[in-house]
Amino acid sequence: MKLLVANRGEIALRIIRTCRKLGVRTVQTYSDPDRDSLPRRYADERYALGGATPTESYLNIEKLVHAALVTGCDAVHPGYGFLSEESSFVKACEENGLNFIGPTSEALEKLGNKLSARETMRQAGVPVIPGSDGTVNDEDEAVRVAETIGYPVILKAVYGGGGRGMRIAKDSEETRRFFRVTKLESLSAFGRGDIYVEKRLSSPRHVEIQALCDRRGKVVSLGERECSIQRRHQKLLEEAPSVAVNDDLRHQLNEATKKGLSAAGYTNAGTVEFLLDKSGEFYFLEVNKRLQVEHLVTEMTTNLDLVEEQLKIATTSSLELSQNEIHINGWAINCRINAEDPRNFAPSPGTVIHYHPPTGPGVRVDSALFSGYAIPEYYDSMVAKLATRGRDRGEAIQRMRIALDEFEIAGVPTTIPLHRLLMHDEGFIQGNFDTTYLNSVLPHLKSNLLRLEKFAAVAAATSKLGKTALPPTHERDEVSKWRTSARAHHMLGHGGG
Amino acid sequence: MRTYRIQLNERAYTVAVEQTGKHDFKVTLDGETFNVESLSDHKISTCLIQSDNDSIRAQISVQPTDKVDIWLAGAAFQAAVRVIGAGGYALAPHEKGEDRVDGSIRAPMPGRITSILVKGGETVETGTPLLILEAMKMQNELTSPTSGQVKSILVREGDAVKKDSLLLVVGGNAGNPTKPLAP
Numbered sequence: 001m002k003l004l005v006a007n008r009g010e011i012a013l014r015i016i017r018t019c020r021k022l023g024v025r026t027v028q029t030y031s032d033p034d035r036d037s038l039p040r041r042y043a044d045e046r047y048a049l050g051g052a053t054p055t056e057s058y059l060n061i062e063k064l065v066h067a068a069l070v071t072g073c074d075a076v077h078p079g080y081g082f083l084s085e086e087s088s089f090v091k092a093c094e095e096n097g098l099n100f101i102g103p104t105s106e107a108l109e110k111l112g113n114k115l116s117a118r119e120t121m122r123q124a125g126v127p128v129i130p131g132s133d134g135t136v137n138d139e140d141e142a143v144r145v146a147e148t149i150g151y152p153v154i155l156k157a158v159y160g161g162g163g164r165g166m167r168i169a170k171d172s173e174e175t176r177r178f179f180r181v182t183k184l185e186s187l188s189a190f191g192r193g194d195i196y197v198e199k200r201l202s203s204p205r206h207v208e209i210q211a212l213c214d215r216r217g218k219v220v221s222l223g224e225r226e227c228s229i230q231r232r233h234q235k236l237l238e239e240a241p242s243v244a245v246n247d248d249l250r251h252q253l254n255e256a257t258k259k260g261l262s263a264a265g266y267t268n269a270g271t272v273e274f275l276l277d278k279s280g281e282f283y284f285l286e287v288n289k290r291l292q293v294e295h296l297v298t299e300m301t302t303n304l305d306l307v308e309e310q311l312k313i314a315t316t317s318s319l320e321l322s323q324n325e326i327h328i329n330g331w332a333i334n335c336r337i338n339a340e341d342p343r344n345f346a347p348s349p350g351t352v353i354h355y356h357p358p359t360g361p362g363v364r365v366d367s368a369l370f371s372g373y374a375i376p377e378y379y380d381s382m383v384a385k386l387a388t389r390g391r392d393r394g395e396a397i398q399r400m401r402i403a404l405d406e407f408e409i410a411g412v413p414t415t416i417p418l419h420r421l422l423m424h425d426e427g428f429i430q431g432n433f434d435t436t437y438l439n440s441v442l443p444h445l446k447s448n449l450l451r452l453e454k455f456a457a458v459a460a461a462t463s464k465l466g467k468t469a470l471p472p473t474h475e476r477d478e479v480s481k482w483r484t485s486a487r488a489h490h491m492l493g494h495g496g497g
Numbered sequence: 498m499r500t501y502r503i504q505l506n507e508r509a510y511t512v513a514v515e516q517t518g519k520h521d522f523k524v525t526l527d528g529e530t531f532n533v534e535s536l537s538d539h540k541i542s543t544c545l546i547q548s549d550n551d552s553i554r555a556q557i558s559v560q561p562t563d564k565v566d567i568w569l570a571g572a573a574f575q576a577a578v579r580v581i582g583a584g585g586y587a588l589a590p591h592e593k594g595e596d597r598v599d600g601s602i603r604a605p606m607p608g609r610i611t612s613i614l615v616k617g618g619e620t621v622e623t624g625t626p627l628l629i630l631e632a633m634k635m636q637n638e639l640t641s642p643t644s645g646q647v648k649s650i651l652v653r654e655g656d657a658v659k660k661d662s663l664l665l666v667v668g669g670n671a672g673n674p675t676k677p678l679a680p
Contacts, residue, residue: 054634164634184611184629185636339633342572346605347633354541354556354568377607381633409571410541410556416571449572452553454510455546456567457503458531459555460576461512462522462544463565465499 001315003101004068005029005043007079008058009368010385011291012039015077018307027071029064031057033376038368047071052378058082059191061089068098075099075314077307081380084290087112101314103267103289104215110264111287113158115196117264121284124263126256129275129283131198139176145197146175155179157186158194165189166233168200201283203434204275205244206230208288209257210298212309213266214319221254222298223328227273228435229422231345236415236438237422238294239333240301243393243431244276253282260284269295269310275435293336293385296366300332300389331393333400335419337367337384337407339375342417343449349377350412358406362389362399375412383414393431397423417452421445504577511581600643600667604658608632613654615665619647627665630658645669 002025005012012028016039019026028043032052040046047067049057057063059082068076076098078084090105102108111117115134122128132145135158146153146169155178157165165186167178179195187193210222226242227235245253257272264287271292273285295306304321313319339348351374357365367384369375375383388403390396401423404416418441422428425441503510513525522533529548536543541558546569555569567574612629615621622644630637648668652658 181629181636181638185634188611188631188636189634337571346637347608347635348573348606349633353558377632379633381635404571407571408554408556408568410558410566410568410573413568413573414571420570451551452570452572453505453508453574454526454529455531455548455551455553455555455569456572456574456576457505457510457512458524458526458533458546459544459557459567459569460503460505460565460574460578461501461514461524462533462535463542463557463559463567464501464578464580465514465516465522 001025001075001311002027002071002073003075003077004047004064004071004073004098005039005079006058006064006076007082007084008034008037008039008379010366010382011079011293012037013042013368014366015079015307016042018305018311021305022308022311024075024311027067027073029058029067031378033374033378036373038370045071052376054082054189054378055191061086061092064089065092065096065098068093069096073098075101075311077101077310078290080290080293085288099314101268101310102291103270107264107266108289111266111289113194114156114160114286115158117287118284120264121260121287124259126260126284127282129198129201129285132196135194135196136179139179142179142195142197143172143175146172149197149199152200154198154200155182156196156198157182157190157192158196159190159192160186164234201275201277203436204277204283205242205434206235206273206285207242207245207253207276207282208271208273208285209253210269210271210292210295210306211257211261211266212269212306212313212319212321213261214313215267215317217262217265218319219258219261219266220319220321220323220326221257222302222304222326224250224253225271225294225297227294228433229428229438230435231438235294236336236338237334237419238297239331239393239396240297241328241331249276249280249282256282256284260287268313269306293382294334296364296385296387297332297334300364300387301328301330302326303329330389330391331396332387332389333393333396334385334387335400335404336382336415337386337409337419338381338415339383339412340381340415341413342415342445345415347377347381348413349375349381351375352409352411354408354410356406356408357384358386358403360399360403360406362396363403364388369409383412386419397429417449418445421448500581502579502581504579505574600641600645600648600669601663602627602639602641602665602667604630604660604662604664605637605639606630606632607660608637608658610652610654610656610658610664611636613650613652613665615647615650617647617650621645621647621667627667628652630664639664641667643667 004027026043027045028040029047049063051057083089087105087108090100093100136142152170155167169175169178183193206227213219225240227238229237271288274282276282355371364387388399404420498515501512515523520535524531532547534545546553558566565576608630611631614626621641625641626638628639645667646669648666650665652664
């Protein structure tokens with residue numbers, strides 16, 4: 001088998017690693033700014049897509065299919081984002097005899113977009129959130145729907161994903177304004193601007209079930225992930241399992257997932273997202289029809305290689321694993337390290353001039369960063385995933401504290417200060433949080449950053465003195481201590497040479 | 498002992514530094530003492546900073562100007578450093594101008610202008626959305642820092658812009674631009 005990697009960054013690297021393990025040859029596609037990137041270095045072959053913007057490169061179906069054909073690939077892995085859930089891309093692959101590593105176009109279309117997924121789930125008996133019947137065409141209609149179901153509401157891009165193309169509106173003025181912004185964002189990121197409206201639940205938790213489905217209708221659940229630590233619907237931290245899910249609820253979520261995905265005739269790796277309200281009721285949120293960013297915490301608690309399972313399902317049509325072989329072992333936490341200013345989360349592309357990621361027992365870093373890497377402004381701001389595993393949640397947190405402390409990145413600001421704060425926050429440690437929780441932590445982040453600023457002032461002052469240093473007072477300091485101790489060693493008669 | 502005035506974000510710090518060893522410094526800031534050990538003297542150097550309660554590592558890159566870039570705990574800072582003690586020059590009185598709100602809208606990051614929401618000559622208020630700048634797939638709404646008139650628009654929709662490039666100028670209203678008069 002030979003596989004085209006139709007993605008970039010850390011997920012491209014992740015896919016290539018499994019392919020190398022399995023002896024599958026890889027072709028890495030790349031845009032102009034990605035010429036000097038790690039996945040391009042590690043792949044067996046490279047294919048230039050040309051251009052810099054996603055539309056010119058990783059969103060260009062014609063170029064990608066052509067790339068797969070001319071390089072003699074028989075499979076395509078889309079990663080996450082970009083074309084991973086685009087049925088016209090899957091169709092184009094199928095028509096050209098390429099094995100798309102993901103759901104079939106038929107399965108994709110049944111879940112099609114966020115709206116048709118909602119309808120499929122509702123018919124399968126999975127609870128859904130109240131909202132608009134279909135898309136809303138303009139600002140006026142958005143306001144009418146919002147006023148019927150009651151504020152606050154969420155404006156969602158039908159073709160959105162990964163937390164993009166979503167805004168909460170609490171009155172008609174915001175509904176109008178965010179309708180425009182969400183439409184623009186969706187057009188630019190996903191190529192289509194369809195919007196729908198859904199009621200916003202108050203302070204829910206976000207819990208999701210990772211599933212694997214084969215082409216014979218078998219669905220296996222790999223357990224839940226807790227993803228409530230979010231800012232503007234963008235997940236920042238995920239863990240597996242969830243403190244909010246007991247055995248009974250886990251059973252219910254697994255059953256809902258199996259019912260829903262079976263009804264859709266879903267295949268390959270997929271995730272069903274749920275919102276969990278304070279009373280323990282859960283509602284279907286959406287299906288992620290791809291490998292997800294946070295899949296690594298599931299890998300760390302199940303000991304499975306999800307990319308390998310994806311490849312097996314796509315090539316053999318059946319899933320060897322059965323539900324009673326799945327055991328959740330220990331606890332894993334993932335922190336998304338984004339190149340963003342921690343003061344306001346503004347994206348901050350730039351060149352990484354120094355990079356030293358943490359290592360050690362229970363630590364995993366999925367990243368395509370290296371010293372000297374220029375983070376392009378055209379793509380996502382997530383530049384690393386730092387995950388730790390422990391026997392229990394406490395050990396995973398302890399390991400995360402150390403790993404975050406060891407992490408050195410110079411050249412761009414990152415979300416590390418936020419994660420450092422979370423790992424010491426009582427609410428997080430107790431597991432007492434929901435999707436609104438992060439906003440309550442942000443004021444503490446401000447004071448933490450002010451404290452860091454003092455340290456920065458101290459460092460700045462010594463740097464200047466260091467450069468215009470006073471003449472050294474003791475010339476003897478210049479003599480290498482290595483040599484001195486070696487000589488002493490020798491004189492003491494320990495010989496050696 | 499030398500004393501520096503360090504400008505960081507909107508704040509100024511007065512920092513006293515005493516070199517206690519070849520690589521060691523004792524630093525005083527707001528009555529708090531920090532011990533600093535410089536580990537290397539590369540283009541990007543690393544130092545260890547210890548206070549009574551915390552210990553932090555920092556990476557430092559000294560610019561040819563008075564600017565120093567510092568990265569610590571995953572955060573990034575840029576400081577402007579001026580000597581004010583030990584044979585240095587006295588600091589000029591704080592320029593009054595620094596407190597005035599600047600009506601120049603600059604790109605906070607590199608990206609692309611996806612829409613311009615105002616016209617030249619239009620009257621805007623503090624917080625009025627002016628432009629949308631797309632970077633890393635996110636639409637960033639840039640709002641007016643002051644009230645006044647849109648004096649000039651230096652970009653067009655679709656333009657790629659560099660960080661800090663001037664996009665739009667809001668001017669006008671003399672006096673205190675940020676606080677509207679009470680009724």
